[in-house]
Amino acid sequence: MLFSFSKLIKNANEIWVFFLDLIFPKECLGCGREGTWLCQKCFSNIKLRSEHSCLACKQKTSFAQFCPSCVLNYDLDGVLIAGYYEQKIISKLIKSFKYYFIRELYQDLGKILILFLNDFLNKKGQKFNFQECLIMPVPLSAYRRRWRGFNQAEILARLVADHFNLELSVNELIRNKHTKPQVKLNKMQRENNIKGCFSWCANNLEGRQIILVDDVVTTGATLNECAKILKHHGASKVWGLVVANG
Ligand SMILES: [Zn+2]
Numbered sequence: 001m002l003f004s005f006s007k008l009i010k011n012a013n014e015i016w017v018f019f020l021d022l023i024f025p026k027e028c029l030g031c032g033r034e035g036t037w038l039c040q041k042c043f044s045n046i047k048l049r050s051e052h053s054c055l056a057c058k059q060k061t062s063f064a065q066f067c068p069s070c071v072l073n074y075d076l077d078g079v080l081i082a083g084y085y086e087q088k089i090i091s092k093l094i095k096s097f098k099y100y101f102i103r104e105l106y107q108d109l110g111k112i113l114i115l116f117l118n119d120f121l122n123k124k125g126q127k128f129n130f131q132e133c134l135i136m137p138v139p140l141s142a143y144r145r146r147w148r149g150f151n152q153a154e155i156l157a158r159l160v161a162d163h164f165n166l167e168l169s170v171n172e173l174i175r176n177k178h179t180k181p182q183v184k185l186n187k188m189q190r191e192n193n194i195k196g197c198f199s200w201c202a203n204n205l206e207g208r209q210i211i212l213v214d215d216v217v218t219t220g221a222t223l224n225e226c227a228k229i230l231k232h233h234g235a236s237k238v239w240g241l242v243v244a245n246g
């Protein structure tokens with residue numbers, strides 16, 4: 001018993017989750033209803049985006065690509081953003097998933113991405129050779145991954161790939177360096193902080209279209225640094241797909 005118990009709780013996060021379950025009653029992050037982290041009613045109130053814009057200057061673009069002038073500053077082609085960080089339930093879900101390690105929330109966050117993508121593809125699908133896309137999570141450094149116990153982006157990328165039956169790559173794009181969290185940095189500092197952090201350790205990507213999954217996008221510096229490496233290795237298009245803009 002003792003042996004299996006210690007095996008079960010093998011890192012700090014799992015201990016945290018264990019105590020979280022003991023101490024906090026599970027209640028809806030939206031309305032406080034007991035028994036679930038997100039009730040059906042609050043889930044159905046989540047607003048999904050049906051209009052898209054250039055991540056950099058915010059002007060409307062038809063399928064979330066950068067506008068013709070901003071695109072010159074990016075390797076990334078655009079970022080598909082499913083919801084609105086300003087909607088309180090969305091920011092709560094993301095923070096609770098990422099910082100409080102409430103893993104069960106991954107299903108709700110994944111569902112948000114899937115519902116959004118379904119709608120997006122119905123309307124704009126012809127612009128994407130979607131079934132040919134390769135899905136990839138933004139990687140964490142080995143240090144951060146050990147510390148958190150999971151990569152939130154990888155969990156979401158798996159759900160999307162499974163649902164749409166797309167090819168998934170989780171170990172080939174690598175984050176070599178552990179950097180300062182980007183949260184308190186401005187745009188320029190973010191770009192410098194993340195520079196040279198990623199490498200690609202598999203075959204040439206030969207014209208592949210890639211969708212990089214993450215939970216949130218801010219300036220796009222991290223997604224863009226990944227895109228730079230992926231295009232250097234042959235990718236033709238690199239899109240971001242995130243739950244919200246933070
Ligand atoms: Zn609720």
Ligand SMILES: [Zn+2]
Nearest residue numbers: 054057067070
């Ligand atoms: Zn723009």
